[in-house]
Amino acid sequence: MLVERGYYEEALAKVYEIEDPIEQVQVLTKIVVTIYQHDGPMEWIPSIMEDAMYIAKKLRDPANKAVAYSIIASTLAIMEYEEDAMDFFNRAIDEANEIESPIEKGMVLSTLAYHLAIAGYPDNALEIFNIAFDTIIGAETSYTHKVDGILRIGDLLEKAGDTLPSNEAMDFYKMAFDIFDKLHVNQRAAIVEKKIELAKTVYDVGLPQIRAALLKGKNHYALAIIKKKYSGVMRLIGELEVALWMKRVNNMEYLDVVDKAFECCESPRFTDVNVQHIARLLTELGNLRRALKFAKEIQNIHKRSEALKAIALELVRRKKFEEVKKIIESIPDPKIREEALNEIGTIEESQ
Numbered sequence: 001m002l003v004e005r006g007y008y009e010e011a012l013a014k015v016y017e018i019e020d021p022i023e024q025v026q027v028l029t030k031i032v033v034t035i036y037q038h039d040g041p042m043e044w045i046p047s048i049m050e051d052a053m054y055i056a057k058k059l060r061d062p063a064n065k066a067v068a069y070s071i072i073a074s075t076l077a078i079m080e081y082e083e084d085a086m087d088f089f090n091r092a093i094d095e096a097n098e099i100e101s102p103i104e105k106g107m108v109l110s111t112l113a114y115h116l117a118i119a120g121y122p123d124n125a126l127e128i129f130n131i132a133f134d135t136i137i138g139a140e141t142s143y144t145h146k147v148d149g150i151l152r153i154g155d156l157l158e159k160a161g162d163t164l165p166s167n168e169a170m171d172f173y174k175m176a177f178d179i180f181d182k183l184h185v186n187q188r189a190a191i192v193e194k195k196i197e198l199a200k201t202v203y204d205v206g207l208p209q210i211r212a213a214l215l216k217g218k219n220h221y222a223l224a225i226i227k228k229k230y231s232g233v234m235r236l237i238g239e240l241e242v243a244l245w246m247k248r249v250n251n252m253e254y255l256d257v258v259d260k261a262f263e264c265c266e267s268p269r270f271t272d273v274n275v276q277h278i279a280r281l282l283t284e285l286g287n288l289r290r291a292l293k294f295a296k297e298i299q300n301i302h303k304r305s306e307a308l309k310a311i312a313l314e315l316v317r318r319k320k321f322e323e324v325k326k327i328i329e330s331i332p333d334p335k336i337r338e339e340a341l342n343e344i345g346t347i348e349e350s351q
Contacts, residue, residue: 008040012048021055025068028052029075036079049075063108066095070115077119085119093128103149106136110153117160122168129157129175147183154179158192166199166206173199201245204277205230205238214245223257233274236265240281247285258287272299279307283314292327305333309340316347 011031018024032048035041049072056068073088092112099105113128136149154176161172173196180189198211205226213222219242226238239261246254270278275297282291288311295307312327324344331337 008035008044021059022064022067022071024055025052025071028055029071032075033078045079062095062098063104066092066099066108067111069095070112074115074119077121089116089119089121089124102135102139103141103145106132106139106149107152109135110156114156114160117172118163122164122171125160126171126175129153129172150179151183151185154183154185154188158188158195161195161199162212163208165208166203166211169199169206169208169211170196197248198245201248202238202241204234205241210238210242214242217249217251219246219251219253219257232265233268233270236261236268237274237277237281239264240278240285244281244285254285258282258285262290270297272303276300276303276307280310283307283310286314288314296330301332302336305331305336309336309343312340313343313347316344 008031011027015024015027015031018027028048029052032045032052035045035048052068052072052075056065056072059065059068069088069092073085073092076082076088077085089112092115093109096105096108096112099108109128109132113125113132116122116128117125132153133150136146136153139146139149157172157176157179161169161176164172173192177189177192177196180186180192195211195215198214199206202211202214207225207229210222210225213219213225222242223239226235226242230238239257243254243257243261246257275294279291279294279298282288282294285291291307291311295304295311298304298307308327308331312324312331315321315324315327328337328340328344331340
C-alpha cells in the first residue's frame, strides 16, 4: 500500500523488517517497478536493485535463488534492460537445474516461466512451462504429489494469461484449461474457459485491464479504457467487441453500445481488413442492416462472399426468406454461393 501511494522511503524502511528474503526481493523490485512506471525518484533504482541482487546472491538454497533471480530478471526486462534480464533468467535456470527433487524443480521452473511471461517473453515462457510439466510428470513419486505440482503450473499459467493481451494470453489459458479439465477441477476449468471466450471475443483491444473489467461486469469502465487508449476505427472495433461480449453474457445494453459506437466514430478511415472484421462483428451482434452495408464494401471477392453468406444464414435463422434470396444472388463467388444454399437447406430442414 505504501508503494502504491508513492511513499517510497517509508516502504523501503519496512523492507528490512521482512524476514523472508524472497519476499524482500519481491517488495524491493515492486518498489523499483512502481518508481519506473510512475516517474518516481529514478536515481533510487540502481541502489534498490543492488540490494535485491545482494539478497538473492546470498541465498544458499538453489530453489530460492532461482526464484529470486527470476523476479529480478522480470524487473530488469520491464525496465527494458534486456541483456541483463536474460543474464538473470539464465542464472535462474542454472540454479533450477541444481534442484534434485523433480517436483520442486518443476514448480520452480513454472515460477520462472511465469516471470518470463510477465517480462514480455511469452514464447520462452510457454517452452519453460512445458519443461516444468514434463519434469513433474516424469517424477518417480506418488500421483498426489504430481497433481499438486501440476495444479501449481495451472495456477501460474492462468495468472500469466491474466497479465497479457488477448493474442498472447490465449495459449496460456488453453494450457491451463487442459490441466484443470483433465484433473477434473471443474470450477477452475469453467473460469478459464470463460477467460478463453472473452479473449477470443475482445481480441483487437484485449488489454488485460479491459478483460479484467469485463469479467467483473464493469462494462462501462472497460469502454472508458477503450475511449482513453484508442481512437478512430480501432475504438469502433473495440466498442463492438465489448458489445458482442455483453450480448454473450445476456446484457441487453449491448444494443446501446453498438449505436453509440457508430455515433462517436468520426471520419473513420477503413482498410479492407477493418471492413471485413466490422462486418463479422455486426453479423454476430445481429445488426444485419449495418453488417450488409459493410459486407458490400469488402474488396476481396472471397472475403465479401463469406461475409454475405454469414448474413444470409443469420437471416434464414430469423425466417426472413425474401431478404435471403437477394443476398444469395449478390454473393460473387459461385462456390461460396453454392455452400450458402446447401447450408440454408440444412437450417430450413431443422426448423
